[in-house]
Amino acid sequence: MYKSLIAISNRKYLEDERAFLKQVEKIAKLGPKALLLREKDLNQNDYEKLAIQVYDICSSYELPLIIHTHYKLAQKLNIPYIHLPLSYLAELKQDPEVASILSTFEKIGTSLHSLDDLNLAKSLGATYAFAGNVFETTCKPGLEGRGLDFLDSIVAESPFPIYAIGGINKDNLNTVLKHGAAGACMMSGFMKI
Numbered sequence: 276m277y278k279s280l281i282a283i284s285n286r287k288y289l290e291d292e293r294a295f296l297k298q299v300e301k302i303a304k305l306g307p308k309a310l311l312l313r314e315k316d317l318n319q320n321d322y323e324k325l326a327i328q329v330y331d332i333c334s335s336y337e338l339p340l341i342i343h344t345h346y347k348l349a350q351k352l353n354i355p356y357i358h359l360p361l362s363y364l365a366e367l368k369q370d371p372e373v374a375s376i377l378s379t380f381e382k383i384g385t386s387l388h389s390l391d392d393l394n395l396a397k398s399l400g401a402t403y404a405f406a407g408n409v410f411e412t413t414c415k416p417g418l419e420g421r422g423l424d425f426l427d428s429i430v431a432e433s434p435f436p437i438y439a440i441g442g443i444n445k446d447n448l449n450t451v452l453k454h455g456a457a458g459a460c461m462m463s464g465f466m467k468i
Contacts, residue, residue: 276445279458280465281341281405281438282307284314284329285414288466299329302465303336308458311341311358323348330354341384346377355381361392364399386440388421393429401435405460408441409451413463423454430455 282302286292302310312329314322322345330352333340341356342349346367349357357380359367364385367373377383377400385396386405396404406429410420420442430437436457443451443459451459 276448277305277307279448279452280307280443281458281460282310282465283440283460283462284310284312285462285466286314287316288463295325296328296332298466298468299332300336301468303332303338305465305468306336307338307465309339309341309356311343311460313343313462315343319345319348326352341382346373346380349380350376356384357382358384358386358405361385361387361396361399364401365395368399387429387437390428390432393432397434403436403438403457404429404433405440406430406437406456407439407460409439410442410447412442423450426451426454426456 286295289295289298310333312326314325317325326342326348330340339356340354341358342354343358344363346357346359367377382402383400384403384405385401387393387396406426408418408420409422409426411418426439438458438460439451439456440460443461444464448459
C-alpha cells in the first residue's frame, strides 16, 4: 500500500510538534514513494533547519525527499525533487535565470484543480502533479471533493504522472489507482500513524 503513496508532512497534526522527527522516521520506515516536506508556515531559516534534519532521516531509509517551495534550498542540499504551487511556478519561469535553475531538477511537481491548471503545468515543464481534492478532506473542511470524474479527466489529458490528493485513505486508495492515478498523497493518515 505505502509504495503508491507520497507522504505529506504537517507538524500541526501532532499534539507535540517536538515529536515531528520521530514521526518522520516512522513514516520513512513504512517505505512510501516519497515524503513532501510541506510545512508552509515556517520561515525560510526554520524550514531549512528542519529540512536538513528530515533529509538525514530520509537518506538513511533511502526515501526521496521533496522540498516544497524552497527551490534554492533544494539546490543547495542537492535534492533533485521540488514541489511548487502552480502560480509560483508560473512566476519563477518568467525569470530566465530561475528557469535555468529549475531545469536542473529531476522532478518538478505542482498541484492542479482543473484542466486549465493542467494545461498551464504542462506549459511550465512540470513532471508530475497532485490533482485534487478528489474526496472531502479534514484539512479543508467544508470543501466538497471534486470526485473521480475530475480525476479521470486530468489523468486522460496528462502527459506526466498524476497523484490523487484529498481525503485519500486505505479504503479508497485502490479506487484512485483504478482511475489511472500514478499514486496518491496522504497527510493525516501518515501524521497520525
